Amino acid sequence: xxAPSDASRPYGGPGNFVRELIEGEIAAGKHSGPVxxxxxxxxxxxxxxxxxxPITLNFEMARxxxxxxxxxxxxxxxxxxxxxxxxxxxxxxxxxxxxxxxxLYFASDHFERLYGxxxxxxxxxxxxxxxxxxxxxxxxxGSLNEPGRPSPYRDRSREENLDLFRRMRxxxxxxxxxxxxxxxxxxxxxxxxRDPVLYRIVKASHHRTGDRWCVYPMYDFAHPLSDAIExxxxxxxxxxxxxxxxxxxxxxxxxxxxxxxxxxxFGRLNLTYTVMSKRLLKRxxxxxxxxxxxxxxxxxxxxxRRRGVPPAAIxxxxxxxxxxxxxxxxxxxxxxxxxxxxxxxxxxxxxxxxNPLRVVIENLPEGERLDxxxxxxxxxxxxxxxxxxxxxxxYIERDDFLEDPPKKYFRLAPGREVRLRYACLVTCTxxxxxxxxxxxxxxxxxxxxxxxxNAPDGRKVASTLHWxxxxxxxxxxxxxxxxxxRVEDPMAEAEAKGIDLASFLNPNSxxxxxECWVEPSLRDAQPGSAFQFxxxxxxxxxxxxxxxxxxxxxxxxxxxxxxxxQKRSAK
RNA sequence: UGGGGCGUCGUCUAAUGGUAGGACAGCGGCCUUUGGAGCCGUUCGUGGAGGUUCGAAUCCUCCCGCCCCAGCCA
Numbered sequence: 162x163x164a165p166s167d168a169s170r171p172y173g174g175p176g177n178f179v180r181e182l183i184e185g186e187i188a189a190g191k192h193s194g195p196v197x198x199x200x201x202x203x204x205x206x207x208x209x210x211x212x213x214x215p216i217t218l219n220f221e222m223a224r225x226x227x228x229x230x231x232x233x234x235x236x237x238x239x240x241x242x243x244x245x246x247x248x249x250x251x252x253x254x255x256x257x258x259x260x261x262x263x264x265l266y267f268a269s270d271h272f273e274r275l276y277g278x279x280x281x282x283x284x285x286x287x288x289x290x291x292x293x294x295x296x297x298x299x300x301x302x303g304s305l306n307e308p309g310r311p312s313p314y315r316d317r318s319r320e321e322n323l324d325l326f327r328r329m330r331x332x333x334x335x336x337x338x339x340x341x342x343x344x345x346x347x348x349x350x351x352x353x354x355r356d357p358v359l360y361r362i363v364k365a366s367h368h369r370t371g372d373r374w375c376v377y378p379m380y381d382f383a384h385p386l387s388d389a390i391e392x393x394x395x396x397x398x399x400x401x402x403x404x405x406x407x408x409x410x411x412x413x414x415x416x417x418x419x420x421x422x423x424x425x426x427f428g429r430l431n432l433t434y435t436v437m438s439k440r441l442l443k444r445x446x447x448x449x450x451x452x453x454x455x456x457x458x459x460x461x462x463x464x465x466r467r468r469g470v471p472p473a474a475i476x477x478x479x480x481x482x483x484x485x486x487x488x489x490x491x492x493x494x495x496x497x498x499x500x501x502x503x504x505x506x507x508x509x510x511x512x513x514x515x516n517p518l519r520v521v522i523e524n525l526p527e528g529e530r531l532d533x534x535x536x537x538x539x540x541x542x543x544x545x546x547x548x549x550x551x552x553x554x555x556y557i558e559r560d561d562f563l564e565d566p567p568k569k570y571f572r573l574a575p576g577r578e579v580r581l582r583y584a585c586l587v588t589c590t591x592x593x594x595x596x597x598x599x600x601x602x603x604x605x606x607x608x609x610x611x612x613x614x615n616a617p618d619g620r621k622v623a624s625t626l627h628w629x630x631x632x633x634x635x636x637x638x639x640x641x642x643x644x645x646x647r648v649e650d651p652m653a654e655a656e657a658k659g660i661d662l663a664s665f666l667n668p669n670s671x672x673x674x675x676e677c678w679v680e681p682s683l684r685d686a687q688p689g690s691a692f693q694f695x696x697x698x699x700x701x702x703x704x705x706x707x708x709x710x711x712x713x714x715x716x717x718x719x720x721x722x723x724x725x726x727q728k729r730s731a732k
Numbered sequence: 733u734g735g736g737g738c739g740u741c742g743u744c745u746a747a748u749g750g751u752a753g754g755a756c757a758g759c760g761g762c763c764u765u766u767g768g769a770g771c772c773g774u775u776c777g778u779g780g781a782g783g784u785u786c787g788a789a790u791c792c793u794c795c796c797g798c799c800c801c802a803g804c805c806a
Contacts, residue, residue, distance in 0.1 A: 203805085205805085237805090238806075240805090241805075293804095294804090295803085295804055298804075299802075302802060303802075304733095304734085305734055305801080305802060309802090337804065340804055350734050350736090351735060351801080352735080358804050360804085361804035377804095379803095380805070400737065400799080400800070401737095404735075406736095428737090428738080428799095429799095481744085481745090482744060482745080482755095483744070483746090485738090485744090485745075487798095488737095488738080488798090489745095491743070492742085492743050492757065494756065494757060495743075495744070495755085497756095536765095539766085539769075569767095582765060614765045623767095624767070625766065627766075693768080695768080696767080697766090719767090719768050720767090722767040725767090
């Protein structure tokens with residue numbers, strides 16, 4: 162149940178109102194037992210970045226107070242749920258670094274007791290069987306401004322209600338024919354209190370209970386009661402459920418439950434340049450805008466895992482962003498910061514050339530190989546060093562040479578001397594072009610006195626370039642990712658302008674480069690492992706990668722001052 | 733429009749009647765064998781109007797704005 166987390170980085174800092182609430186309760190002696198929270202997903206889709214907030218919050222609060230956090234599937238709607246999602250959700254929560262221990266539950270485990278409480282409500286005259294069809298019911302519900310009218314079936318006797326409800330369970334009626342409803346107040350200004358449906362008839366096989374049930378409890382009934390059964394003390398949920406709290410309380414107050422949970426709501430988290438609703442994400446998959454739920458451009462947890470985002474970055478992101486009652490939209494760079502921060506600490510450095518330009522070292526004989534020692538991670542001395550081979554023909558990044566360099570361009574140019582990272586200083590002596598004028602090769606000389614990269618005479622160079630040895634490098638495919646959408650808030654723009662969401666997709670969200678070269682130490686890089694390609698960014702080995710056919714995904718770029726300069730001058 | 737929730741730098745978030753602080757982003761600089769990392773500096777904010785008070789982001793009144801609710805979804 163304890164998360165691998167840094168306790169010096171508490172969730173939301175001292176201002177987290179949920180922590181203050183719990184501390185206050187404990188100070189007031191309101192808890193005799195442990196603090197118990199829960200994360201309650203419905204297994205009808207994949208978890209995304211928006212879910213990481215309640216996951217982190219629930220597990221972290223339980224940990225901070227020495228309690229426990231349950232993982233409970235709210236599987237009360239067999240029409241939309243599936244084991245496929247159960248398995249994926251389990252894997253995602255585990256990946257995020259949280260452990261529910263023995264406390265894995267399903268609302269469907271509680272169906273029998275829930276049913277018993279429904280009969281209890283009938284016995285108390287607090288629930289009735291309603292014969293209104295799904296078409297008719299809205300006619301009685303009123304509207305935002307007008308009160309509803311009581312169902313004509315509202316005053317049935319307890320005996321008749323009980324008989325009908327038992328026959329509903331026995332499968333005597335067709336789906337939609339009848340419902341069990343709470344008897345509360347059809348005139349309530351709170352819509353959810355207007356005799357809400359508690360049970361409906363569904364004849365579909367449930368992924369866990371099979372065909373045992375013909376009636377299924379609604380969320381508003383199953384959720385508070387499941388919390389009570391499990392001894393949940395703090396039912397933390399997002400703000401759209403604020404209106405449901407009176408019904409939550411009504412339910413636990415009127416059923417003979419073993420404990421008294423309380424619901425507390427916090428604001429939802431959104432991110433710029435993406436969408437975060439299951440419906441929209443599903444559309445992106447189904448319409449082929451992405452290759453699947455784990456396409457690295459998606460905001461799903463499985464996708465960012467594939468992209469190379471470490472789980473600690475997600476936990477820290479949520480801790481740092483904090484928690485209030487308001488819905489928030491975080492700017493994407495804030496997430497990228499958390500990702501870089503974590504990867505900077507942990508990712509081994511390596512050299513890779515994504516857009517190769519051939520360089521011939523004229524004063525180094527063919528067939529000669531020099532070995533240079535490279536630091537694996539300057540942030541982590543314990544990561545050690547490795548050897549990188551150097552020879553007459555190299556590749557450097559095409560962007561790292563300009564025949565006619567502008568001011569503030571520090572990289573290679575005719576006649577200029579730069580350092581090749583970990584290797585030596587080289588000077589550009591010539592440029593070879595093809596018939597169309599495209600540069601095909603650079604001629605350089607190296608200074609053997611600068612082995613390792615420093616000049617004994619103390620002369621400085623303006624920049625350091627990454628490189629690979631052409632004869633030793635390994636070919637690789639590299640997938641470069643940008644935001645899926647071109648605009649900060651695609652949903653809002655689509656609605657405001659009446660344009661389809663798809664028109665805001667970023668055509669450059671994925672660019673595949675197949676002629677990249679990586680240093681030989683990467684030969685056996687395993688899927689999932691993360692590296693910093695020096696000067697370029699962080700890259701993770703894709704699950705599709707194989708020895709001999711390496712595939713890397715760009716997780717996030719490095720901060721790039723030169724790119725920023727260029728962007729600014731382009732405006 | 734009935735009910736509910738929420739308004740502090742561009743974006744998040746502290747300050748719980750007593751100097752409006754921090755992070756990310758931005759800008760400027762230092763440093764650098766990654767134009768990375770790190771370090772230093774800096775611009776920018778209490779939705780509005782009244783009121784209470786020696787003193788208001790905080791308390792009161794009114795106004796304005798944004799979000800949620802009319803599934804037999806969760």
